[in-house]
Amino acid sequence: MPQTTLSRSLKLTSASPPPSSKLKSPKKPASGIKNASKLSPAILKAKQTGAQGRFPGRTSSMEDDLRKLGLEPEVFLGPRMGRGGLGWILGNRETGVGASGGGANGAVEQGERTEIDHHAENKKVEMVAEVIALDGASSDDEVKPCVQKLTNKLLRGTSGASTTAATGPAGKGKEKGTGIAPTEEDGHPDSLDHQNAGVAVQLASDATVLSNTTTNNPTSLSGGAASAGEAGILTGKGRKRAPEEEEGGAAGREGTQKRKKDAYELHGKIAHPANARRVDADPPLEQLLRVQRDLWGNVAPQLNASPVKKPAASASAAVKGKPVRGKGKAEQVVLLDDVNGPRESTGLVGKGEAVVYWMRMEDIRVVDNHALSLANNYARANNVPLVVLWIATPGDWRAHDRGVRSIDFRLRNLRGLKKILKDKNIPLVVDTYTGNRFQLPQHVLKLLATLNSTHVFANIEYEVDELRRDVQLVKLGAQGVGASKVKAVFVHDRLAVPPGLLKSGKGTPYAVYSPWQRQWAAYLNNNPENLEEYPGPEPNDSTLRGVDPAFDTLFVDSKWAIPDEVAGFECRDRELMAKIWPEGTDKALQVLHKFLHGQARHDDLGLVDPLHQYVPDDETASASRIRDYASSRNSCDGNSSSRMSPYLASGVVSARMVLNKARALTKGKLESGRDSGVGMWVQEVAWRDFYNHVLTFAPRVSMGRPFLEQFSDVQWETDEAKLQAWKDGMTGFPIVDAAQRQANIMGWMHNRPRMICASFLVKDLMLDWRLGERFFMQSFIDGDLGMAMVCHQYRMTTGLEPKYIFSTTAIRCASTGTDPQPYFRIFNPTSQSETASPDGAYIRYWIPELRNLPDKVIHDPYGKLSKKEFEKLGYPKPIVDHSKSRARALFRQVQVHRDSCHAC
Numbered sequence: 001m002p003q004t005t006l007s008r009s010l011k012l013t014s015a016s017p018p019p020s021s022k023l024k025s026p027k028k029p030a031s032g033i034k035n036a037s038k039l040s041p042a043i044l045k046a047k048q049t050g051a052q053g054r055f056p057g058r059t060s061s062m063e064d065d066l067r068k069l070g071l072e073p074e075v076f077l078g079p080r081m082g083r084g085g086l087g088w089i090l091g092n093r094e095t096g097v098g099a100s101g102g103g104a105n106g107a108v109e110q111g112e113r114t115e116i117d118h119h120a121e122n123k124k125v126e127m128v129a130e131v132i133a134l135d136g137a138s139s140d141d142e143v144k145p146c147v148q149k150l151t152n153k154l155l156r157g158t159s160g161a162s163t164t165a166a167t168g169p170a171g172k173g174k175e176k177g178t179g180i181a182p183t184e185e186d187g188h189p190d191s192l193d194h195q196n197a198g199v200a201v202q203l204a205s206d207a208t209v210l211s212n213t214t215t216n217n218p219t220s221l222s223g224g225a226a227s228a229g230e231a232g233i234l235t236g237k238g239r240k241r242a243p244e245e246e247e248g249g250a251a252g253r254e255g256t257q258k259r260k261k262d263a264y265e266l267h268g269k270i271a272h273p274a275n276a277r278r279v280d281a282d283p284p285l286e287q288l289l290r291v292q293r294d295l296w297g298n299v300a301p302q303l304n305a306s307p308v309k310k311p312a313a314s315a316s317a318a319v320k321g322k323p324v325r326g327k328g329k330a331e332q333v334v335l336l337d338d339v340n341g342p343r344e345s346t347g348l349v350g351k352g353e354a355v356v357y358w359m360r361m362e363d364i365r366v367v368d369n370h371a372l373s374l375a376n377n378y379a380r381a382n383n384v385p386l387v388v389l390w391i392a393t394p395g396d397w398r399a400h401d402r403g404v405r406s407i408d409f410r411l412r413n414l415r416g417l418k419k420i421l422k423d424k425n426i427p428l429v430v431d432t433y434t435g436n437r438f439q440l441p442q443h444v445l446k447l448l449a450t451l452n453s454t455h456v457f458a459n460i461e462y463e464v465d466e467l468r469r470d471v472q473l474v475k476l477g478a479q480g481v482g483a484s485k486v487k488a489v490f491v492h493d494r495l496a497v498p499p500g501l502l503k504s505g506k507g508t509p510y511a512v513y514s515p516w517q518r519q520w521a522a523y524l525n526n527n528p529e530n531l532e533e534y535p536g537p538e539p540n541d542s543t544l545r546g547v548d549p550a551f552d553t554l555f556v557d558s559k560w561a562i563p564d565e566v567a568g569f570e571c572r573d574r575e576l577m578a579k580i581w582p583e584g585t586d587k588a589l590q591v592l593h594k595f596l597h598g599q600a601r602h603d604d605l606g607l608v609d610p611l612h613q614y615v616p617d618d619e620t621a622s623a624s625r626i627r628d629y630a631s632s633r634n635s636c637d638g639n640s641s642s643r644m645s646p647y648l649a650s651g652v653v654s655a656r657m658v659l660n661k662a663r664a665l666t667k668g669k670l671e672s673g674r675d676s677g678v679g680m681w682v683q684e685v686a687w688r689d690f691y692n693h694v695l696t697f698a699p700r701v702s703m704g705r706p707f708l709e710q711f712s713d714v715q716w717e718t719d720e721a722k723l724q725a726w727k728d729g730m731t732g733f734p735i736v737d738a739a740q741r742q743a744n745i746m747g748w749m750h751n752r753p754r755m756i757c758a759s760f761l762v763k764d765l766m767l768d769w770r771l772g773e774r775f776f777m778q779s780f781i782d783g784d785l786g787m788a789m790v791c792h793q794y795r796m797t798t799g800l801e802p803k804y805i806f807s808t809t810a811i812r813c814a815s816t817g818t819d820p821q822p823y824f825r826i827f828n829p830t831s832q833s834e835t836a837s838p839d840g841a842y843i844r845y846w847i848p849e850l851r852n853l854p855d856k857v858i859h860d861p862y863g864k865l866s867k868k869e870f871e872k873l874g875y876p877k878p879i880v881d882h883s884k885s886r887a888r889a890l891f892r893q894v895q896v897h898r899d900s901c902h903a904c
């Protein structure tokens with residue numbers, strides 16, 4: 001690299017737009033494109049024209065954008081931000097969210113080398129080299145022969161591996177492993193095996209073949225790896241000795257205190273495999289539906305409907321006019337008999353009973369809300385008032401790593417709803433419950449008694465703890481544990497197609513996305529009534545106000561008011577969050593409208609009001625973000641994606657609502673495929689449905705366990721400094737750092753950088769995916785328990801996008817052990833950077849230290865600049881050597897794979 005050119009380019013000022021990248025040629029003949037025949041027309045076109053990721057507009061800086069929002073940059077970015085100082089600070093450090101960079105030479109030890117030596121052994125190098133050869137492969141056909149060869153080698157035991165993780169007997173207690181005694185708050189006594197927190201990984205020093213002596217190996221957490229050093233190495237003769245560094249990398253070398261601290265982060269997060277199996281065997285969703293069916297009959301008729309094919313003509317008819325569910329539909333007639341017979345009014349609500357709709361974390365809206373609509377129908381049919389209840393449950397939030405931003409977002413949305421409901425004479429009653437989280441059902445029964453209600457309706461939450469809570473509530477209510485018997489009714493609402501509805505030809509749940517997705521799209525097109533939206537609630541009888549003081553108190557008593565903040569969940573950057581994530585269903589639909597009808601721009605990629613160029617009536621644009629989505633979705637240089645995730649995650653809009661808007665663009669037919677931007681975007685929304693579907697038939701995935709148990713055997717490192725560098729965006733890998741800083745400052749990331757960061761944590765740093773999942777959950781405003789678990793698990797366990805795992809390897813690998821193994825493909829942060837930020841705009845925006853670098857350098861400044869030039873940047877050196885980390889990750893995963901092959 002000629003030094004003079006680089007030196008010159010470093011003189012660019014932040015005001016000058018950087019020269020456009022010449023890394024990619026703008027136009028390529030179709031013949032020059034790899035696997036052109038296999039690409040969808042939209043992607044092929046994008047590749048041919050070189051259109052991918054090119055966005056108009058000028059990129060402004062974070063500071064400029066904050067000023068435009070009327071905010072003081074120093075408050076949100078820190079006084080030392082800028083070139084030569086990475087001292088950006090973030091709002092939520094105290095509550096565990098966000099981070100603060102300690103300056104260029106702060107938290108990260110400069111030039112620290114990764115501690116891997118495995119590749120030094122010739123045989124291993126040979127093996128790894130073969131795997132690395134797979135990297136260039138872009139299709140399974142190319143991968144397959146290499147993997148077959150490698151797998152054969154492994155099965156013959158010719159890898160020469162002399163260091164393997166063995167699954168020895170579990171050490172328990174504080175002395176070994178994490179060993180932290182669980183408290184009741186840490187998890188359901190049944191759902192999590194607390195003893196597992198003390199499990200120790202032991203390394204078999206003399207094993208050339210993995211010694212899998214424990215069938216249900218519970219060793220997967222970094223705490224387990226950490227404990228190896230304390231537990232010592234079991235030699236072939238059953239004696240212990242101190243671990244060598246190459247026997248599992250740094251896990252056995254680091255200081256005990258540090259390892260314990262690291263491991264502590266996962267305390268109470270990982271279920272014992274036996275418990276996970278038990279939960280899978282009788283999934284809580286099934287239990288909930290069963291107990292309701294037994295007690296109340298079929299309250300969720302959709303679930304038993306078969307995906308009968310109807311003539312496609314009906315599809316377009318449904319979207320003519322507003323697709324609103326009419327009165328008299330199946331759901332409307334689910335009116336329940338009173339369980340208690342006539343009785344005196346004793347509670348707050350006079351005139352007899354009230355009916356309660358219990359709004360939860362994922363359905364914060366009044367329009368198109370299934371349970372609310374049922375509650376409304378019941379209230380109107382029985383001439384009783386409707387009350388909306390929302391309960392803040394900080395104990396649950398803590399246990400599930402809910403981030404302060406996502407809580408603040410919900411409180412903001414509730415405030416808007418309170419007004420809308422009040423205009424309909426419907427009180428929104430907000431309660432804060434700080435007791436034992438497993439006693440919430442009893443608390444709800446007390447609240448219902450206070451509200452003089454014996455009927456409560458709610459939408460189903462699909463996570464294990466939540467489902468168990470609801471099963472309890474149904475049972476306890478029916479037993480009359482409170483003042484009276486209570487009917488609690490839970491219905492599907494979160495997804496476009498309820499989980500469990502679509503089954504394979506054999507009647508089993510789909511574990512593979514593609515066939516499931518085809519059925520999903522066909523089902524919705526053939527049964528368009530499933531996308532009809534539920535009407536909002538009708539007003540309560542206006543005579544109640546002023547006449548019934550008990551009812552009045554629900555509107556005015558500060559006891560039922562929405563708290564400004566909930567203790568422990570104070571959001572220090574709430575002002576910024578409110579500007580960049582405006583609350584309310586109306587605003588969410590406007591944000592969506594911009595995506596459907598406006599173009600992507602560089603200057604919308606960061607801290608901006610998403611509605612700043614909103615033109616309500618403009619639906620004429622021939623090009624729009626959604627139409628360009630097929631070619632631009634992997635680039636985060638502009639606002640290529642919809643930014644709907646916070647709204648979908650908290651249910652400010654429903655899946656039905658966004659899908660209806662999308663299909664209105666395609667003449668009423670729901671396009672879902674790779675041939676168009678609209679189709680691809682609909683597929684993303686389908687992924688959300690699919691992950692929830694997986695969550696319900698394999699609930700283990702929300703219990704900290706991998707979908708495929710063999711992946712729990714991956715041996716993780718424990719390195720607090722590297723974990724912190726990852727969290728702070730100080731790894732020295734620009735795309736990772738840009739994305740992590742975006743998460744810290746904005747509470748959100750585009751999908752591609754989420755994948756890159758997750759992969760980097762797991763593959764390059766070899767840190768437990770659950771640490772990353774936790775951090776993301778705590779930082780993101782769209783933190784979605786189920787989705788994050790599934791996404792992280794597959795991305796982080798295997799290094800793959802979960803989609804791909806579901807589509808191919810995981811399932812087939814378990815049965816044959818010889819199919820293509822995409823986990824061999826490990827993201828290269830530099831080439832991923834070129835894909836995710838082809839213009840470098842994303843990196844320049846989030847990393848001020850690199851703002852002035854030219855395109856050729858921005859993705860790898862340490863590799864491309866001279867030492868002197870690099871030092872001037874004030875940006876950290878890479879904390880790992882990617883090629884070595886890659887070799888280590890491959891080596892460890894090959895071990896796991898070999899184990900699973902042996903098991904087959």
Ligand SMILES: Cc1cc2nc3c(=O)[nH]c(=O)nc-3n(C[C@H](O)[C@H](O)[C@H](O)COP(=O)(O)OP(=O)(O)OC[C@H]3O[C@@H](n4cnc5c(N)ncnc54)[C@H](O)[C@@H]3O)c2cc1C
Pocket residue numbers: 641642643644645646648649684685686687688691749750751752754755758776777780782783784785787788791792795
């Ligand atoms: C490691 C990792 C963690 C993630 N954690 C979360 C999370 O906590 N909450 C969350 O909502 N999404 C999560 N995702 C999925 C995805 O990254 C985000 O939904 C998406 O980036 C949100 O941006 P958007 O709304 O502009 O998406 P768009 O591209 O506009 O997509 C529209 C909607 O489709 C859904 N969707 C998009 N991509 C995916 C995907 N890969 N998987 C499942 N659904 C998808 C989302 O609901 C999204 O809002 C995660 C992905 C990864 C790889």
